[in-house]
Amino acid sequence: MKNRKVKSNRAQADYFELLVCQYICHLYNVTFSYSKDLAKLSNKILILPDGKARLKLQNNNFIKIQPKIKEILDYEIGQKGKVVRVIWVGRNLLIETTSDVDAEHINKQRTRFSIKSIANTGTGTLKNLGARQIKNFLGVDFSKQYEEMWLKLRNYLNDLGAPQEKLKKKVQRNQKLLKWATENGRKYQIELNELCFNAFNSLSTKKKIDFLNFITDCNDDNLYVIIVNSVDVIIYKPIEKKLKIIKSIEAKKDKLTDVGYAIYIDGKPTYRVQTNNTNGIGISAYCQRIFWI
DNA sequence: CAACAACTATCAGCGACAAA
DNA sequence: TTTGTCGCTGATAGTTGTTG
Structure with a gap:
């Protein structure tokens, strides 16, 4: 497929x-x-x-x-x-x-x-945070940078008037333009990742917990999550993952990437965070996605 | 000029697939 | 196999265009 x-x-x-x-x-x-x-x-x-x-x-x-x-x-x-x-x-x-x-x-x-x-392996995206939630939970407003990204792309395309959607399609159809847009967009991915990384670690423990509880949707006692892929069936109740009293929550960048980081709960790596454009690098809005480790 | 239509931008759900 | 990267879809809110 x-x-x-x-x-x-x-x-x-x-x-x-x-x-x-x-x-x-x-x-x-x-x-x-x-x-x-x-x-x-x-x-x-x-x-x-x-x-x-x-x-x-x-x-x-x-x-x-x-x-x-x-x-x-x-x-x-x-x-x-x-x-x-x-x-x-x-x-x-x-x-x-x-x-x-x-x-x-x-x-x-x-x-x-x-x-x-899921067709093969993995657990799917746990959460995909758009600008709204990034601002809500992390206090990071990236709209200026997003506008700037588009302005640069528009300048490069020499088209300040056409709707984004039209330009996006044009760029997607042309490898050279797409390459330029991707390079342009990557800088912002890294910048947003850095902002979110720092913002997360600056949150109070309570706010970190609120955020992570939102990520897992673990306030609902009636909810079950069932993940099925080619190798197994995974079932859990999010509420069982609800964070109570913990010693530490910390984001760490111990991996190779500059568009992601890991969140450690009491020293245990628990979540992976990815910072990306949601619909193609350099031509769409930014988001963060969270996965189980 | 309000009411409705059409079009645009954003968000977040989905999880594929490449690289390591 | 595990970890990392990122695109497609459709709903909806917001904006602009059209018409009686």
Whole structure:
């Protein structure tokens, strides 16, 4: 499935989430109200390059997590009563929750699932922080630099008027322009990384904890994360990772990179941080992404 | 000139894939 | 295999254009 352009089509993730919804409905005899969405998504994936392989991958991954989902829900039903409704949260509640699928119990409490389906290995992005969250949590405002990046690119292209989107496409289609834009953008990646690195270490311990708790979405007792890839199924409850009293949280740049760093919790490397443009270096907004180590 | 449409920019979710 | 780098998608908020 080597097709960079459509590598992580959203439809695949949505399709996977709906398979899980459907399965839960089937298990507990609840109405599945997303049949049409599921059919649409299936068709959408099929017309992509290697569409059949894409569907097959999702179906195979799905089979692997079925018993786990059942195990969790059987336990939760013991606590919260039977499942009466299944809600496809999808991307409707960005920031508020990372849940993709909610099972509602008869007592109105929910059991929530954040689900990641990965073709090969890895655990996926834990969080992708846009400018808003970078400013919120780290107090770093990078808008001036971002404007400057674009102004330089515009000067190079000798086009001060065209919409960014148009210029972006133009640059993407031309290797020479793209090379220039990438070089231009890289400087800012490094600068933002440095700013965020220092900002993080300057935060009070409490604010560091707030930030990391946001990263893991670990304030929700009802949430489970399920990651499935080619080698295994990883399940955890984010709330179990909630940071309480700790001695030290520190960002360290012990790696080779100048666009990332690691965050150590009590001396243990726990998170990797990446500072990048979100849609291509030098031609899009900056962000930070956080991964498990 | 308000109301609606169309277009633009940003954000954050998704996770692929290359390098080490 | 593990670690590091980074792009695509679609929702939404914001902006500009159009029309009755």
